[in-house]
Amino acid sequence: MPNPLPLVTGYATEEWLASAHPSPSTVCQEWGSIAQLALIPLGRSFEAVRIHEDIVHGFAGSDDPATVSARLAESLNGGPVIRDPGFRRYYALVPPGTAEAWRTPVVECITAGTYLGVPRADRVESNGGTRTSYWSVPMSRPNGLCTAADVLALVQVGHGLAREDES
Template sequence: MSSPSPRGSVEGWLASAHPSPVTARSEWGSAARLALIPLGSRFEAVRLPEGIVHGAAGSDALSIVSDRLAQYLCGGPVIHDPGFRRYYALVPPGTAQAWLAPVAECLGEDTYLGVPRADRTEPDEQTLASYWVVPMARPGRLCKAADVLALVMRGDSSADEDES
């Protein structure tokens, strides 16, 4: 018997955060390849403005941003929504209750996030659809809140320097 593919096991874990995992899988099978997943049970997400992320990375070049996010967040998963110019770092449940960085909101319970299918790892210039800028390496592997906060502080101080 073969073991499940990494994509399949990651998608299974993400789908398990949905009240109907079958619905999440169906949404990934649609043209948008995006499932609306409720936050709070399996994971939450810190919404990072593009300027903060690019400031922390010292670049707006996608390959550099991707590499720096992976480095600064120790490979933790990050979604990029180019249409709204935001990044979403997936963090453990409960993070929103203690989150104190006003320039980057932590989204928790009573919030849904558009989560791309696990294989959507490249930007689509025509649709500006969300994709994994740092894919989830394995089920349950999330960013540490402290690493995300350090990234926010780095990006915020870089933005302050640019304004002076």
């Protein structure tokens, strides 16, 4: 069966993301589906910090997607972040091994044993009101991940601001 989304030179980011899966061709087929979302196992090439949108929006001072994306890109030095509007979460992609040292109870770093819905690299905005995941901050290069320290700083500030809003 031909690849619906061929991995060719120039698609280094897609190739790198797909290589995290035992069957990269499966990732390409899933990206070629209507949802343009592939389930990729965590732990091998990257892990993810799952952050509730209240924390991210508190940090950004806004729930406007463009404002949030710009603020995330700036504070995470361009590190990739996936937005899952259906479950009201953001996922900051971090290097393998981050979960071992992650010590904040506010958010969870997820790793091996978990699959993450990863959008196709060109899916950078919500698709007409659907609840499908997209890149809030697109991955700019293979292995160009967020640092744990940057994500932790964002979480600490955002959690504090979100709690203030609840008062």
